[in-house]
Amino acid sequence: MPICNLSGTSCGRWSSWMCKDKELPPVLIIASISILGTCLLVWVSKTARGKAQLPPGPRGFPILGYLPFLGPNLHQLFMELAQNYGPIYKLSIGQKLCVIISSPTLVKEIVRHQDVTFANRNPTIAAKTFSYGGKDIAFAPYGPEWRLLRKVFVREMQSNANLDAFYSLRRSKVKKSVRDVYGKKIGEPVDVGELAFLTVINMISGMFSGGNLGQEGEIDIGAKFRVAVAELVEILGKPNVSDFFPFLARFDIQGVKRKMEEVSQRIEKIYDHVIDQCIKKKQQQSGEMGEITDRKDFLHFLLEFKEQDTEKSISRQQIKALLMDIVIGGIDTSPTTVEWAMAEMMLHPQVMKKAQEELTNVVGINNLVEEFHIQELPYLHSIVKETLRLHPVAPLLLPRCPTESCNVGGYIIPKGTKVFLNVWAMHRDPEFWDYPQSSNQRGSLVLYLPFGSGRRICVGLPLGERMVMYLLATFLHMFNWKLPGGANPDTSEKLGIVLEKSTPLVIIPTPRLFNLELYT
Numbered sequence: 001m002p003i004c005n006l007s008g009t010s011c012g013r014w015s016s017w018m019c020k021d022k023e024l025p026p027v028l029i030i031a032s033i034s035i036l037g038t039c040l041l042v043w044v045s046k047t048a049r050g051k052a053q054l055p056p057g058p059r060g061f062p063i064l065g066y067l068p069f070l071g072p073n074l075h076q077l078f079m080e081l082a083q084n085y086g087p088i089y090k091l092s093i094g095q096k097l098c099v100i101i102s103s104p105t106l107v108k109e110i111v112r113h114q115d116v117t118f119a120n121r122n123p124t125i126a127a128k129t130f131s132y133g134g135k136d137i138a139f140a141p142y143g144p145e146w147r148l149l150r151k152v153f154v155r156e157m158q159s160n161a162n163l164d165a166f167y168s169l170r171r172s173k174v175k176k177s178v179r180d181v182y183g184k185k186i187g188e189p190v191d192v193g194e195l196a197f198l199t200v201i202n203m204i205s206g207m208f209s210g211g212n213l214g215q216e217g218e219i220d221i222g223a224k225f226r227v228a229v230a231e232l233v234e235i236l237g238k239p240n241v242s243d244f245f246p247f248l249a250r251f252d253i254q255g256v257k258r259k260m261e262e263v264s265q266r267i268e269k270i271y272d273h274v275i276d277q278c279i280k281k282k283q284q285q286s287g288e289m290g291e292i293t294d295r296k297d298f299l300h301f302l303l304e305f306k307e308q309d310t311e312k313s314i315s316r317q318q319i320k321a322l323l324m325d326i327v328i329g330g331i332d333t334s335p336t337t338v339e340w341a342m343a344e345m346m347l348h349p350q351v352m353k354k355a356q357e358e359l360t361n362v363v364g365i366n367n368l369v370e371e372f373h374i375q376e377l378p379y380l381h382s383i384v385k386e387t388l389r390l391h392p393v394a395p396l397l398l399p400r401c402p403t404e405s406c407n408v409g410g411y412i413i414p415k416g417t418k419v420f421l422n423v424w425a426m427h428r429d430p431e432f433w434d435y436p437q438s439s440n441q442r443g444s445l446v447l448y449l450p451f452g453s454g455r456r457i458c459v460g461l462p463l464g465e466r467m468v469m470y471l472l473a474t475f476l477h478m479f480n481w482k483l484p485g486g487a488n489p490d491t492s493e494k495l496g497i498v499l500e501k502s503t504p505l506v507i508i509p510t511p512r513l514f515n516l517e518l519y520t
């Protein structure tokens with residue numbers, strides 16, 4: 001075929017050498033096609049390599065995406081979807097692009113190799129509202145302010161010395177709960193989760209008020225505080241359509257922002273009162289003694305940083321946001337873990353018996369458990385570890401959000417995507433764990449992350465562990481427990497702000513120690 005005819009024009013300067021006799025030899029045509037084809041292949045494969053694709057994932061409806069298919073237990077649904085779409089997949093929820101990751105290798109990629117890129121959160125409107133737009137630790141963007149708050153929290157407030165200094169306070173709250181059970185509940189059904197919750201909220205509010213309010217003030221404020229915190233947690237756990245369709249945010253259709261503002265203001269008033277009392281006491285003490293030498297409560301530490309006239313100074317608003325973190329991070333996580341551990345032990349009475357034997361050996365049958373005993377209770381430690389493997393309170397951690405588009409497992413994750421790390425699925429993966437028979441792990445790839453990992457790892461880990469161990473040890477050492485009617489406890493889950501038991505564990509205590517004076 002005369003090539004020049006293809007263009008429909010006469011041969012110009014460039015083609016004149018080809019067009020001598022108006023036809024190309026077949027060998028030249030084949031060679032040209034091969035060269036062109038090879039170039040095209042190289043170009044296509046280079047472009048494909050350079051431009052990674054989004055991960056695969058289910059389609060969902062137009063506009064709504066996968067929203068209509070979501071249920072309350074996202075962690076379970078996400079694990080089921082992983083069976084179809086693999087360890088990394090995407091979902092559109094309304095206008096929000098989400099990526100779910102559930103393999104140890106890819107999770108490591110996020111929390112270790114690309115930790116800085118993924119060190120941001122994607123807070124919901126409710127979370128932004130109670131944290132003054134992300135002035136706290138949990139929702140602050142990764143940067144100098146977040147670093148300063150974390151440093152203060154980890155090095156000063158959660159240092160071993162400071163946690164030890166608060167032991168007498170924790171001890172008095174635990175003793176009070178034992179007294180209450182012994183006084184009113186022997187032989188009666190007890191809601192263990194509620195018992196643990198009340199003990200922990202008393203410990204935590206005592207730790208930041210440091211006894212500045214006096215007995216009556218604490219009881220009065222404690223009651224108001226408990227009600228407000230319960231409301232706040234409920235609002236925080238509810239899905240909000242404005243989070244998935246940001247253009248609706250201004251209408252606040254479900255009233256989530258309004259309700260959160262209202263309850264946050266109530267809590268803020270309590271904080272303001274406690275902060276003022278603390279400032280007053282601090283001034284009195286420094287007037288009397290020049291320097292405060294006794295134990296420092298959380299607020300003392302924070303106020304010291306507030307007074308510094310340097311870039312290390314913390315504002316009153318940041319102090320209140322941080323107190324919110326302590327409350328929200330602390331009061332639901334530890335009691336829920338205690339409740340799960342007790343439920344698992346009710347299902348496996350031989351485990352409870354062994355834990356009680358360990359306590360008898362270490363503590364003594366006529367002594368109270370003290371926090372220093374905790375280090376000598378390896379069996380109880382392994383029960384807590386196994387509980388957090390099976391029932392991590394944050395099964396999807398707190399979602400991460402990349403600050404720039406990046407590549408994970410050969411797929412692109414665009415900037416601003418909400419990234420869920422499904423540790424719940426990882427903790428139960430039969431490829432890595434001999435579940436459910438035992439917690440034996442196979443291979444070195446296993447990841448166990450109930451407290452998260454990387455820069456955003458749980459900042460309250462030392463306090464959380466102490467509270468869980470101390471409470472569990474006390475409940476097991478002081479009482480024998482049985483199920484009403486002998487029925488096995490239900491272990492189905494409900495994901496709210498934390499992964500709770502869907503029905504509360506209600507069990508009956510009887511005293512275990514001979515010396516009944518220890519209960520009063």
Ligand code: HEM
Nearest residue numbers: 138325326329330333394397398451452453456458460464
């Ligand atoms: C059994 C107890 C606890 C468990 C299982 C737990 C678990 C977690 C998890 C999984 C995260 C997310 C980590 C990540 O994204 O990688 C987290 C973050 C956090 N936790 Fe805990 N937590 C516990 C107790 C506490 C306590 C007692 C406090 C406060 C006193 C606390 C305060 C926080 C804060 C402020 C963050 C956000 C850290 C950041 O974004 O930099 N937690 N926790």
